[in-house]
Amino acid sequence: MATTLPLDDVTARRPALREPMDAAAAVALARTLKALADPARLRLLSLIAAQEGGEACVCDLTAPLGLSQPTVSHHLKVLVDAGLLTRDKRGVWAFFALIPGALDSLAEALVRHTTPVA
Amino acid sequence: MATTLPLDDVTARRPALREPMDAAAAVALARTLKALADPARLRLLSLIAAQEGGEACVCDLTAPLGLSQPTVSHHLKVLVDAGLLTRDKRGVWAFFALIPGALDSLAEALVRHTTPVA
DNA sequence: CCCAGGGATCGACGGTTGTCAATATCCGAC
DNA sequence: GTCGGATATTGACAACCGTCGATCCCTGGG
Numbered sequence: 001m002a003t004t005l006p007l008d009d010v011t012a013r014r015p016a017l018r019e020p021m022d023a024a025a026a027v028a029l030a031r032t033l034k035a036l037a038d039p040a041r042l043r044l045l046s047l048i049a050a051q052e053g054g055e056a057c058v059c060d061l062t063a064p065l066g067l068s069q070p071t072v073s074h075h076l077k078v079l080v081d082a083g084l085l086t087r088d089k090r091g092v093w094a095f096f097a098l099i100p101g102a103l104d105s106l107a108e109a110l111v112r113h114t115t116p117v118a
Numbered sequence: 119m120a121t122t123l124p125l126d127d128v129t130a131r132r133p134a135l136r137e138p139m140d141a142a143a144a145v146a147l148a149r150t151l152k153a154l155a156d157p158a159r160l161r162l163l164s165l166i167a168a169q170e171g172g173e174a175c176v177c178d179l180t181a182p183l184g185l186s187q188p189t190v191s192h193h194l195k196v197l198v199d200a201g202l203l204t205r206d207k208r209g210v211w212a213f214f215a216l217i218p219g220a221l222d223s224l225a226e227a228l229v230r231h232t233t234p235v236a
Numbered sequence: 237c238c239c240a241g242g243g244a245t246c247g248a249c250g251g252t253t254g255t256c257a258a259t260a261t262c263c264g265a266c
Numbered sequence: 267g268t269c270g271g272a273t274a275t276t277g278a279c280a281a282c283c284g285t286c287g288a289t290c291c292c293t294g295g296g
Binding site: 038040067068070071074075089091092 | 283284285286287288292293294
């Protein structure tokens with residue numbers, strides 16, 4: 001519908017068998033991956049996932065990581081802002097839990113954009 | 119025989135239903151994710167995967183990204199060092215191709231370590 | 237109202253990163 | 267051997283990031 005003649009299509013010059021990721025999608029994907037690309041944050045996600053009930057408060061996470069409380073709070077904020085964790089404040093404590101399917105859809109998008117066509 | 123009684127086991131106090139990611143595994147996973155957490159590198163992987171034959175040389179990748187040749191070369195080196203791309207120099211040209219299964223196993227490891235137990 | 241304690245924010249510091257221009261290296265053609 | 271073109275490397279610079287100590291905020295209990 002959009003393209004009138006295949007001969008004028010620039011994509012016909014080089015064998016781009018599939019549309020590559022556009023800049024906006026790449027920026028969005030990279031932003032989420034940046035939130036994951038840190039040892040402390042990966043361990044935080046793993047620790048929370050290993051907890052019974054799937055949630056944990058900051059006081060439970062500081063000791064296993066060997067990091068200060070402000071640093072742990074910072075990492076948790078990054079993960080929440082990236083859409084990977086929820087933050088639920090109950091009383092004095094703040095409970096963090098994984099957002100179901102967030103990591104799965106991320107992994108799926110990553111593999112989908114980088115699967116060879118041939 | 120370190121722990122004599124289960125009652126003395128510190129892991130029995132908190133409900134760690136599964137062993138969380140250890141520090142070494144977190145560092146290794148983060149190193150690979152850091153290589154992916156960049157828009158230019160994501161687009162490079164996508165561009166290479168979209169090429170017929172699954173490989174591309176630097177001269178094919180500079181223009182679509184709008185980056186200088188040294189910068190593209192640098193990003194490709196990062197991806198090769200991370201074990202995501204192969205570099206095959208044929209004559210004057212250097213052809214880069216995805217390592218099959220590298221991204222899949224990465225995605226699998228990511229999801230495996232962060233799947234809630236409950 | 238005041239206190240105690242869990243958590244968030246601020247300010248600062250060292251280290252890392254993405255980018256480019258300039259240059260070096262390598263290979264095929266002549 | 268010399269030249270041209272495709273990549274790689276170097277050096278430099280600005281921006282960003284992880285970490286901490288200090289401090290502030292907020293909630294529940296007395």
